[in-house]
Amino acid sequence: MLKFIAPSLRATTGVVAALFATYSFAISAVNPTGVNVRSNAPNTVFITFQGLEPNERAIEALWCGTVQPGIGAGSVSSSDPCVPGTLFGRLPLNFDRSRATQGIGQRNFSDIMVIPESVVRRAVQEGIEGKNSDFFYVRHFTGGSTGDKWVVVTCRLGAGGARTPLSLIDVKIVFSGQADPTQLFVLRSGERLPRFSAEIQYNGSGQLKGRWELVRPGDSDPEVNDLLTEATLPLELRALQKRYTTLSRFSQFVMPNSSVRIDGPDPALLDTRVEGPYQVLLRIEASDDKEANSEIGNGALVKTGGVAGFPMPTLKYFVGDVANARNAAPGSNAGAKAVDLMLPLTDTTVDASRAVTFEWIEVSGAASYRIDVESADKLIVTSTVQGTRYAPPPGWLAARVQGGALWRVTALDAGGRPIAQSNTRRFVLKG
CATH class of the missing domain: 2.60.40.10 (Immunoglobulins)
Structure with missing residues (x-):
């Protein structure tokens, strides 16, 4: 949901019209221009690069410790801004969930910046040595009419508290009281699963909300986009996630203590009448996060609380007299x-x-x-x-x-x- 949408038909119509307005063909801005990152863990942040040309594309992402003089947060450079010898690392391909997307009156590039813990440790070491502990995320774009561009986002070390974006580091769904808490259960018709919960490690603080859903035999399987948290997807793809039978909902304010347990629904709600494979999905919905909400054009903000650089795990069970x-x-x-x-x-x-x-x-x-x-x-x-x-x-x-x-x-x-x-x-x- 866009933060600026008013509940009137006129406002909604204006937003829809803006979505299909003429593109402005140049990288004009990045949002946010700077973020706080936790100093002892991986970090994930939703970033929007605004105003790409039709043929313009991102070819690499990297972190450097120092940028050239005169280049600051949100800068767009015509040459590599990183000072030679200060490269901290490059974004691994398996973490890259970026994609071109529709902004408000322009073509954008939505990027999920996943900072590995090794990069954060390098920045911490710089601070220990008396150097500036701030470091920089740099996206390299090519194919534009004015040549290659490098766009800079400042990363500031923090303690992982309330000023750090709310993002998920790790998620496990576990059964209670089982020797192997993540095993797949095979049940006879009418039997019941044990209780289960999601063990979540996270950065920041804020409202963690979502729902548990059930995929029954015969339902189409969830795809990767269906298993990502809502905040990990661009705005126009969020409503396209497949919806399954809702079992229960949750909404909990999480303090900056790094871990939380979300109890699953009552196992009595899980269907075991029809033979076949089942999946229980953990769906994390986007929440408002003032530390990391990203502007997508004309002042419109997209909610990014609950972003994650990986798909959510599923709980699988099979019903049948196997x-x-x-x-x-x-x-x-x-x-x-x-x-x-x-x-x-x-x-x-x-x-x-x-x-x-x-x-x-x-x-x-x-x-x-x-x-x-x-x-x-x-x-x-x-x-x-x-x-x-x-x-x-x-x-x-x-x-x-x-x-x-x-x-x-x-x-x-x-x-x-x-x-x-x-x-x-x-x-x-x-x-």
């Missing part, structure tokens, strides 16, 4: 566990135009898994993977399967020997 379906695998000891298949469900019709994903439950002692797919009594796929999920390239399977097919999974030990095998399961590829 315990009685375990058979000894060929070549293994009698009584060995079978591999329990999850998706696709038996006789499910799969859209051939979309990627097909096969999933199964982890087997203790397995180092890898071999998946076999047969069609018309002919083996068409055999692939070995490390995890419990296999997704062939989109369209690859459709070119080889016509109609019905069978799939099975074999668990392998570290030497490549079978230790468990699933029953075959049928699916239909259509479209």
Whole structure:
């Protein structure tokens, strides 16, 4: 939600019109121009670079300890502003969740600045040595009509208190009283899960709010954007996150003490009547954070409280009488566990135009898994993977399967020997 939207139709109409106004084609500003960062942990901040040209794009992000004289917070430079020899680090690609986005009357670039703890430690060391502990985040853009540009954001060391942006460092969903608190539960119909909670580590302080949602068998799987916190997405993508059955909501003011536990909903609310795979999602909603709210044009602010540089974990459970379906695998000891298949469900019709994903439950002692797919009594796929999920390239399977097919999974030990095998399961590829 935009902070400036008034509850009148005229104001709303004006905002919509502004969204589609003519772009101003030059990086005109960055917001915020400077942020406080916690001095003993990773940090995450939502940053907006305003007014990009159509072909302009970001090519790198880095941190440096010192910038050239005359360059300050929010500066746009035509040459690299970093003083040689003061490079602290570069933004790892797996942390880069930036993207071009729609601003108010202009094309923007929304950036999730994830500062690794190694960079913060370097700045702390500079301060201990008597140097300036402030450091600088620099985004390099290319493709503009005036050549390359470097845009500077100042990072000021703080203690992680109320003046630091509210951001999530780590999130775990754990069961109460279990030897392995993160295990996937397999239940019979009508059974109940134990209680669970989210253990959250964070920076800053503020209102942490959100909801728990349930993905039932047959629902479309959440994608990466659906698992990000709302504050991690640009404004126009927030309403496009898939919505599932709401189990409960929460809203809690968190003090600057770095960790909090959010109790999950009553397990009685979790459906266990229909066989198949389920997922419980933790959805963190954006909250107002005056230390880090980002302007996207014409004074409009986007809420960024609760930003995170990673997708939220999910709690998975499977309903079905799988315990009685375990058979000894060929070549293994009698009584060995079978591999329990999850998706696709038996006789499910799969859209051939979309990627097909096969999933199964982890087997203790397995180092890898071999998946076999047969069609018309002919083996068409055999692939070995490390995890419990296999997704062939989109369209690859459709070119080889016509109609019905069978799939099975074999668990392998570290030497490549079978230790468990699933029953075959049928699916239909259509479209």
